[in-house]
Structures are given as C-alpha cells and as structure tokens.
Amino acid sequence: MTEASAGGGSTPVSPGRTQPADKVQVEARSPAVRRADDVRSESRLAGASWPEVEARAAAAPTTLLVPLGATEQHGPHLPIGTDTAIAVALAEAAADRVPGTFVAPALPYGSSGEHQDFAGTLSIGATATELVLIELGRSATETFDRLVFVNAHGGNFAPLAAAVDRLRFEARDARAWSPRFGGDAHAGRTETSLMLALADGEPTAVRGNDAPLGELIEQLRTEGVRSVSPNGVLGDSTGASAAEGRALLAAAAEDLCATVRDREARHLLSPCGRQKVPGMAR
Numbered sequence: 001m002t003e004a005s006a007g008g009g010s011t012p013v014s015p016g017r018t019q020p021a022d023k024v025q026v027e028a029r030s031p032a033v034r035r036a037d038d039v040r041s042e043s044r045l046a047g048a049s050w051p052e053v054e055a056r057a058a059a060a061p062t063t064l065l066v067p068l069g070a071t072e073q074h075g076p077h078l079p080i081g082t083d084t085a086i087a088v089a090l091a092e093a094a095a096d097r098v099p100g101t102f103v104a105p106a107l108p109y110g111s112s113g114e115h116q117d118f119a120g121t122l123s124i125g126a127t128a129t130e131l132v133l134i135e136l137g138r139s140a141t142e143t144f145d146r147l148v149f150v151n152a153h154g155g156n157f158a159p160l161a162a163a164v165d166r167l168r169f170e171a172r173d174a175r176a177w178s179p180r181f182g183g184d185a186h187a188g189r190t191e192t193s194l195m196l197a198l199a200d201g202e203p204t205a206v207r208g209n210d211a212p213l214g215e216l217i218e219q220l221r222t223e224g225v226r227s228v229s230p231n232g233v234l235g236d237s238t239g240a241s242a243a244e245g246r247a248l249l250a251a252a253a254e255d256l257c258a259t260v261r262d263r264e265a266r267h268l269l270s271p272c273g274r275q276k277v278p279g280m281a282r
C-alpha cells in the first residue's frame with residue numbers, strides 16, 4: 001500500500017457519517033510515475049499529483065489554461081491536429097512564464113461541421129461543444145481560482161462565448177482568449193508558418209480559395225468549405241516560413257500572458273465572485 005492510499009480514505013466520525021479525505025494529511029509531492037511529456041514543467045496538470053495541485057491552490061491564486069483545438073482538415077499539407085497543436089503551444093508558453101498557472105490536457109474536438117466533407121474531420125458540433133465547456137468550467141473552478149480557455153479554432157468562437165457567459169453568470173471566473181494572428185483564414189500562409197515553427201517539415205506552396213473570408217462565409221456556412229475550396233485551403237501557403245511562425249507565436253503568447261496577468265490584477269480588485277485571495281480585505 002502506498003503512503004497516499006494509506007492516508008487517503010474516509011474515516012468514520014459518527015454513525016452514518018464519514019470524515020472528508022481532506023482532513024487527513026497527505027504529503028504534497030510529485031507522483032512516483034509520470035509520462036515523459038508531462039514532466040517538462042511543473043505547470044502541466046496531467047503530470048501533477050492531486051496533493052501537489054491542492055497545495056499550490058491553497059498557497060496562492062491559480063489559473064488553469066485549457067487549450068481548445070479541433071480535429072479537422074487543414075488542406076493537403078498540414079495535419080488534422082493543427083489547431084490543437086497551436087492552442088497547446090500557446091498555453092504552455094504562457095504557463096511557463098506566469099507563476100501560478102497550470103495547463104490542462106487539451107480538448108481536441110470542437111465545432112467543425114463546415115469541414116465535415118473532408119476525410120478525417122471529427123466534429124462534435126456547436127451544442128455539444130458549449131455543453132462540454134460549461135461542465136468542464138464548472139469542474140475546473142472547484143479547484144482553480146481562474147479559468148482561461150485558450151482557443152485556436154474559429155468554429156469554437158460562438159459555443160465558447162456562450163459557455164463563458166454561462167460560467168460567469170454562475171460567478172465563476174472564466175474567460176475566453178483566442179490569438180489574433182491576422183493573415184489568411186485557414187491552412188494558408190499563417191497556419192503553415194505556425195506549424196513550420198512547431199513541427200518538422202518543409203515549406204509547401206498550396207493555394208486554395210484566397211478570396212476575403214467575408215465573401216465566402218455565407219456559402220461556407222450553408223454548403224461547407226469544400227464547396228468554396230476543393231483542397232480545403234482558404235488562403236495561400238506561398239511564402240510561409242518557420243521564422244514567420246515563431247514571430248506570430250511569440251506575439252500571441254505575449255498577448256496571452258498579458259491577459260492572464262491582467263486578469264490577476266482585476267481579480268485582486270474584484271469585490272465579488274468565488275475567488276479566494278489570501279490576506280485580502282473583502
């Protein structure tokens with residue numbers, strides 16, 4: 001029996017009642033077994049033990065960053081997990097720089113119905129995405145003072161906004177953040193540069209429909225991306241480079257860091273809410 005399991009059970013205190021496990025002292029230490037990917041930083045939630053997380057949450061305000069991606073086509077030259085990879089990279093970059101921040105395992109599914117005509121796209125739709133984010137947010141704010149969804153997929157905007165509205169209505173400190181890369185809309189120069197910065201590969205010139213998104217959006221919503229771009233690209237990857245991707249990632253990570261820090265400042269000034277601020281007059 002391990003030390004943690006020896007001290008982690010419930011202890012009867014009166015007939016029919018049990019004593020909560022948090023009355024028992026459990027040492028806050030790293031788990032004895034962890035995946036290599038989860039030990040790169042103490043901010044990775046998947047690699048932490050619950051006593052570690054509990055101790056850090058009790059010592060100072062904590063923020064949980066939840067990367068939101070998608071599993072959808074990104075043209076013939078980029079992987080289906082592109083949005084998720086970008087969201088994870090940005091969340092990890094911010095968590096490594098802002099103390100008190102954890103990165104949750106990413107949510108790799110979202111609202112991608114407009115890409116469904118391409119093989120490999122896995123969409124759970126807007127309604128399910130909203131519900132997942134609400135339930136995830138409710139659960140996350142039981143441990144963490146603040147929650148920031150780090151979203152790298154445009155199709156998630158509407159369900160994410162609705163979920164955050166709901167969570168904030170429930171007085172939970174939740175917020176949505178998305179990078180503002182600019183450039184073309186989907187799997188073009190911008191996303192190709194980002195992936196060249198994050199993964200091994202060579203620049204590939206793939207041209208899709210590079211008309212302004214505003215001209216395509218109506219048909220795209222009603223008939224899907226394939227009806228406006230047979231190869232799935234909305235833009236043109238010509239000119240993409242890892243250097244350009246690194247610059248875009250650095251600027252976006254800086255913006256996310258500012259959002260998390262700013263959130264801390266407003267959090268301390270906030271007169272209401274569920275947050276715990278040790279030592280603050282209320």
Ligand SMILES: [Zn+2]
Binds near residue numbers: 083152187191
């Ligand atoms: Zn994308």
